[in-house]
Amino acid sequence: MKKTFLKAVLGATALVATIAPLAASAEEVINIYSFRQAFLMQPLIDQFQKETGIVVNTIYAKKGLIEKVKAAKGKETADLILTVDIANLMGAVNAGLADTIKSDVLTANIPAEFRDAGGKWFGITSRSRVVYASNERVYQDAITYEELADPKWMGKICIRSGQHNYNLALFASMIAHNGEAATQKWLEGLKANLAHAPKGNDRAQAKSIFNGECDLAIANTYYMGKMQTNEKNPEQKDWAKSIKVIFPNAKNRGSHMNLSGVMVVKGAANKTNAVKFIEFLSGDTAQKLYAEVNFEYPVKAGVDASDLVKGWGTLKADKLALTEIAKHHKRASELVDIVKFND
Ligand SMILES: [Fe+2]
Incomplete structure (x- = not known):
């Protein structure tokens, strides 16, 4: 059969x-x-x-x-x-x-x-799209997505392609919460803070923090667990050790x-x-x-x-309806192009 x-x-x-x-x-x-x-x-x-x-x-x-x-x-x-x-x-x-x-x-x-x-x-x-932060170089333990556009992070952020569905869903949630104009401005600010043009997958961003190329990255929660327990590629355990997970917007709407x-x-x-x-x-x-x-x-x-996941901290989930995220997906993708996010 x-x-x-x-x-x-x-x-x-x-x-x-x-x-x-x-x-x-x-x-x-x-x-x-x-x-x-x-x-x-x-x-x-x-x-x-x-x-x-x-x-x-x-x-x-x-x-x-x-x-x-x-x-x-x-x-x-x-x-x-x-x-x-x-x-x-x-x-x-x-x-x-x-x-x-x-x-x-x-x-x-x-x-x-x-x-x-x-x-x-x-x-x-479900999974959360969180901030991976350098254990050595980032002193704060709380952050907001909005703050990632603050010039204080100039040259310090790594991220995969802006057109990847994981990022588009996050950007769509920003449109739902903050509106289109604010999200475009935010994307411009985030782009200006990138250490280099978007590339690689979520785990590659963790590696970039380990290597000292950047201090912050945006990535999904479960990759942290996969790196922490990776017996096949034990170097990923070192990447994970160099990072702490910060759940963004924990004090207001919660993490995407x-x-x-x-x-x-x-x-x-x-x-x-x-x-x-x-x-x-x-x-x-x-x-x-x-x-x-x-x-x-x-x-x-x-x-x-799992206990490992609980060890990263308390998740406060953003309750925004998934249908809202889907609704703004196309516009999020257009904004990524408009601000030339991937260039
Ligand atoms: Fe994934």
């Missing part, structure tokens, strides 16, 4: 991916497209298969999955998409790819702010949050199993695994963040 799915998807042309009919077998299956990495998903999938006997076929990719599902529209395709960032979730919804799901389990497990009111997407974990989420694909052949899988991901066992394996914040009330 697994082979058929993989062969059909990977063997297809680059853009068109369909899954061969699965009707020949009586075996219960789900076919998943995942933007989330295998090391994270596999323990969850193993546990689900053990509990339910449902066979899970998974295609992992960094990008292009939504395009693949779109290209395969009308044919038999994936049952479920696992992704990160509200822009990706809304993008798939707006492309008409998401089915509407009604589940009492999901309603009970996932707080309303982390799921679509119409049942088209469900948040599974993003989420990882999931949706059932419209026309899914294995819809019932797909819903079962999402219910499993929102339950205690899976939520605990997400917290301990990937250092994310569980969405389900009563499931704690």
